[in-house]
Amino acid sequence: MSRLPDTEKTSRYDQIEEMSTLDVVTNINQEDQTVAKAVEVVLPNVAALIDQIAERMKRGGRLFYIGSGTSGRLGIVDASECPPTFGVPHDLVIGIIAGGDGAIRKAVEFAEDDEKQAWKDILPFEPDENDSVVGIAASGTTPYVIGGVEEAKKRGLLTGGVACSSGSPLGEAVDFPVEVVVGPEFITGSTRMKSGTAQKMILNMITTGVMIRLGRIKGNKMVDMQLTNKKLEQRGVRMLMHELSIEEDTATELLEKHGSVRAAIEAYANLM
Structure with a gap:
């Protein structure tokens, strides 16, 4: 055996x-x-x-x-x-x-x-x-x-x-x-x-x-996560507020426009 x-x-x-x-x-x-x-x-x-x-x-x-x-x-x-x-x-x-x-x-x-x-x-x-x-x-x-x-x-x-x-x-x-x-x-x-x-x-x-x-995390954030529910959308807004030092309304608008935290961060950086 x-x-x-x-x-x-x-x-x-x-x-x-x-x-x-x-x-x-x-x-x-x-x-x-x-x-x-x-x-x-x-x-x-x-x-x-x-x-x-x-x-x-x-x-x-x-x-x-x-x-x-x-x-x-x-x-x-x-x-x-x-x-x-x-x-x-x-x-x-x-x-x-x-x-x-x-x-x-x-x-x-x-x-x-x-x-x-x-x-x-x-x-x-x-x-x-x-x-x-x-x-x-x-x-x-x-x-x-x-x-x-x-x-x-x-x-x-x-x-x-x-x-x-x-x-x-x-x-x-x-x-x-x-x-x-x-x-x-x-x-x-x-x-x-x-x-x-x-x-x-x-x-x-x-x-x-x-x-x-593979670069899928920035800092300590899941910047590429899929925004498939309200909880994740709210998490994404908080990430942007923290990362970019912006107000909630601005973060929400950026996220809605660009569809992901990473894309929103990159777009905001290009405006600066």
Whole structure:
């Protein structure tokens, strides 16, 4: 039998069903507090992966996330938040889940066991050597993910992996592994808990770091965000008021005229 992934090790807790509800949430919270420290250990790996992805994106590349189950859903969430947050095209960061889009809501049996399907799912996007593929798998053993990154690597794409087990097959298969070991889950094997939290933190760092390297942040502001609701429009007005030292009416007029915070700032600068 192969080595047990760190994510499958037995919980430090037992007779959980006999705990009070307060004890349950207290113990979950205590475990959650260890996640950020575990992520801190792998920050150099995350930074190296970000820089490599950003360099390829500057040449026209894209980022693909591939995963199954919780890991796949986390990739899709992170990818879907990039266009409204950073004003980038919807096909710049692409989340792909084993079993197709239906698996976002309902698990598809055995979809994660097909080692050839991930690359088949990427092929319609016509991938090339400027693209990057990041596999996400808490155990680091998912065939769908490992097969996908292996094929991507053969084709000259940059590959990264986000796992929550040390010395994982996924880590060995990619150019830039990120293995954050959070230890046994509160409920044995329930990787939607600490492992999922760690993965979400790392994916946040990857896309945020890449977008910063691509110039999508000015100062500390999301100057390219899409103004898709009143809250974001009001945020945009506040950004302009702060950045340009102007009154609210002027900021509102600029935003309405130019459609984005960045465009409004540039237009205002040209008038000065």
